[in-house]
Amino acid sequence: MSAVMVEGLRKQYGTVKAVDGVSFTVERGEVFALLGPNGAGKTTTVEILEGHRGRDAGHVSVLGFDPATGGRAYREHIGIVLQEAGFEEEFSVFELVRLYAGFYPRPRDPDEVVEQVGLQDKRDARVRTLSGGQRRRLDLALGLVGRPDVLFLDEPTTGFDPSARHHAWELIDGLRSLGTTILLTTHYMDEAQHLADRVAVLRAGRLAACGAPDTLIAAERASVLSFLLPEGTAAADLPPLTGRVEVRGAAVSVETARPAHDLHALTGWSLERGTELTSLTLSRPSLEDVYLDLVGEAPS
Structure with missing residues (x-):
């Protein structure tokens, strides 16, 4: 009981x-x-x-x-x-x-x-x-x-x-x-x-x-991959990714439910081109992110 x-x-x-x-x-x-x-x-x-x-x-x-x-x-x-x-x-x-x-x-x-x-x-x-x-x-x-x-x-x-x-x-x-x-x-x-x-x-x-x-x-929010585009590349040069890609200048963020897959794709792409993905981070969402979404107070 x-x-x-x-x-x-x-x-x-x-x-x-x-x-x-x-x-x-x-x-x-x-x-x-x-x-x-x-x-x-x-x-x-x-x-x-x-x-x-x-x-x-x-x-x-x-x-x-x-x-x-x-x-x-x-x-x-x-x-x-x-x-x-x-x-x-x-x-x-x-x-x-x-x-x-x-x-x-x-x-x-x-x-x-x-x-x-x-x-x-x-x-x-x-x-x-x-x-x-x-x-x-x-x-x-x-x-x-x-x-x-x-x-x-x-x-x-x-x-x-x-x-x-x-x-x-x-x-x-x-x-x-x-x-x-x-x-x-x-x-x-x-x-x-x-x-x-x-x-x-x-x-x-x-x-x-x-x-x-x-x-x-896990149900409400995806992980986020963030990095800076290597010099001489554009967003169009990126490999196919499963997540939603957002580009602001040289800064790229990928909201993804398959972080391992997309991280592997990005690092493989970078190695093939002989470049580095500067400031590469993988952020796990927090309960606060989910809470703000659920109560309608997430930042726009």
């Missing part, structure tokens, strides 16, 4: 269809990223899954619970890291993590969690003294201390420096290895590509695509 099942989910505010017939599943132990521009419906979807917002139609199940009616029994099995949360400023880091641990039947050791998120040096510091990045780590600690079976992460590394981001990635990878199911929202496409087993892209309340990052990349 899937950890999360969403079928035909709908939520409307007045005339605005925030979520319009969205369906997807998240398997147990999977890291699943929900992506989309502001207003696409991802926050509403996640809030419905967390039990914080009601739905107008559709079926939702998390760990076999309906979040709308699961109550305490449901909340004991999930962890939530909000994009922005309020803290009691006079607590110390450890005191707050210990307090949250008391809300759950099988919590993790608070000291272990504080160390895991990199706040051991701030263990006894008051929350009001923490920087923005340190508060974000505290958010993460509070979401982890209950030993959740499903963890909802809303923009978990916002405000992190590069080192802290990579530490958070290692932490999420570790949770996956322990079997924790993670539903992640992020605006960092490199984060989604690195962490997620699968991603779903929402656009205007509808599901635009869903699948493994590499699968979406």
Whole structure:
């Protein structure tokens, strides 16, 4: 049984269809990223899954619970890291993590969690003294201390420096290895590509695509070969290529679904003519390229 099942989910505010017939599943132990521009419906979807917002139609199940009616029994099995949360400023880091641990039947050791998120040096510091990045780590600690079976992460590394981001990635990878199911929202496409087993892209309340990052990349975008025309040659002199060729002055780019074939053709042609293909590169498209295409924000 899937950890999360969403079928035909709908939520409307007045005339605005925030979520319009969205369906997807998240398997147990999977890291699943929900992506989309502001207003696409991802926050509403996640809030419905967390039990914080009601739905107008559709079926939702998390760990076999309906979040709308699961109550305490449901909340004991999930962890939530909000994009922005309020803290009691006079607590110390450890005191707050210990307090949250008391809300759950099988919590993790608070000291272990504080160390895991990199706040051991701030263990006894008051929350009001923490920087923005340190508060974000505290958010993460509070979401982890209950030993959740499903963890909802809303923009978990916002405000992190590069080192802290990579530490958070290692932490999420570790949770996956322990079997924790993670539903992640992020605006960092490199984060989604690195962490997620699968991603779903929402656009205007509808599901635009869903699948493994590499699968979406292969389906939506071709690789690009780039080089400069050798002196004394023109585009018309190039060998037959399977990809779409674009020439701007001496710069040539070939968008191709068969990069090995076209690269072999080009290098063979160059060797036969005794020339060099200056600045020859083969670029693999990224999840960000695919995302921008899917949400209609790709540069023209």
